[in-house]
Amino acid sequence: MSDLFIKICGLRTARDVDTCVEAGADAIGFVFATSARTVDAATARQLAERVPDHVLTVGVFRGQPLSEVRGLTEESGIDAVQLHGDEGPEYYEALRAPGRTLIRATAQLPAQLDELGEDLLLLDAPDPGSGKPWNWASPTFDAPTGRWLLAGGLHPGNVRHAIETTGAWGVDVSSGVESERGVKSGDLIRTFIATARR
Numbered sequence: 001m002s003d004l005f006i007k008i009c010g011l012r013t014a015r016d017v018d019t020c021v022e023a024g025a026d027a028i029g030f031v032f033a034t035s036a037r038t039v040d041a042a043t044a045r046q047l048a049e050r051v052p053d054h055v056l057t058v059g060v061f062r063g064q065p066l067s068e069v070r071g072l073t074e075e076s077g078i079d080a081v082q083l084h085g086d087e088g089p090e091y092y093e094a095l096r097a098p099g100r101t102l103i104r105a106t107a108q109l110p111a112q113l114d115e116l117g118e119d120l121l122l123l124d125a126p127d128p129g130s131g132k133p134w135n136w137a138s139p140t141f142d143a144p145t146g147r148w149l150l151a152g153g154l155h156p157g158n159v160r161h162a163i164e165t166t167g168a169w170g171v172d173v174s175s176g177v178e179s180e181r182g183v184k185s186g187d188l189i190r191t192f193i194a195t196a197r198r
Contacts, residue, residue: 004163005170006193007149008177008184009060010037016184017047021055023193026170028055032072033062033084036182037174041075048077056101058082066091073100082122092117105151113146122172125152131175133158136165143167156191160198171196 008020009029020028028051030044031037039047048057057078061069063085073081073095080101083091092102096117104118107128113121121144125133133153134141143166150168155176163171175181177188 004197005147005149006196007056007058007170007172008174008189008192009058009151009172010035010174010178010182011047011184012037012039012043012182013184014047014050015186016189017050019184019186019189020193021051023190024197025055025189025193027058027080029058029060029082029172029174030076030078031060032069032076033060033064041072044072044076044078048079056080058101058103060084061087063087066094070095083118084124084128087116089116103149107152110142111144111148113144113148119147120170121146121148122151123148123168128152133162136162141166154192156188156195159192159196163196 005026007027008025010031011017011028030039051057058080059073059078060082081095082103082105084105102118103120103122104116105122105124107124107126131153147169149170149172150166151172154173173192177192179185
């Protein structure tokens with residue numbers, strides 16, 4: 001087993017949560033931002049209650065008011081907050097709590113960990129949601145250092161190459177393990193995790 005950190009995002013069903021846990025995911029994400037994968041706080045709480053303590057439960061937000069982020073985080077009982085918008089350092093300061101992990105997602109390079117007070121950095125695709133990854137081998141790709149996750153355009157066919165090329169501390173996938181938009185595939189989840197750890 002490698003030390004690679006693997007997050008599977010956009011989960012909406014008990015079956016998918018169980019599959020991720022059994023396959024060895026380190027974190028699972030629930031989307032509270034507007035998306036084909038959005039869940040409400042009650043659903044996220046029910047799903048998060050199925051997750052053992054060693055797996056991080058993450059709420060994903062984009063450009064939402066601080067009061068809404070805080071409310072959904074508390075109602076759902078998740079462990080971590082992932083912010084994808086233009087949230088400033090005041091968000092990170094206000095959301096910090098004992099035992100809570102704060103994740104900053106960005107599509108901009110260069111990016112360095114702890115610029116706004118986050119615990120983890122997530123590097124998304126240059127055009128988030130497009131499914132088109134960075135050109136990781138390009139001389140202009142300036143990989144972050146420390147505890148950072150590579151996301152955007154990953155799937156079982158390219159994740160190993162991506163890890164080896166970028167030296168990422170972890171990876172995050174959503175659409176790359178779906179059979180159709182918003183619908184996770186158990187086989188693809190298992191294959192992604194096994195391939196990433198190989």
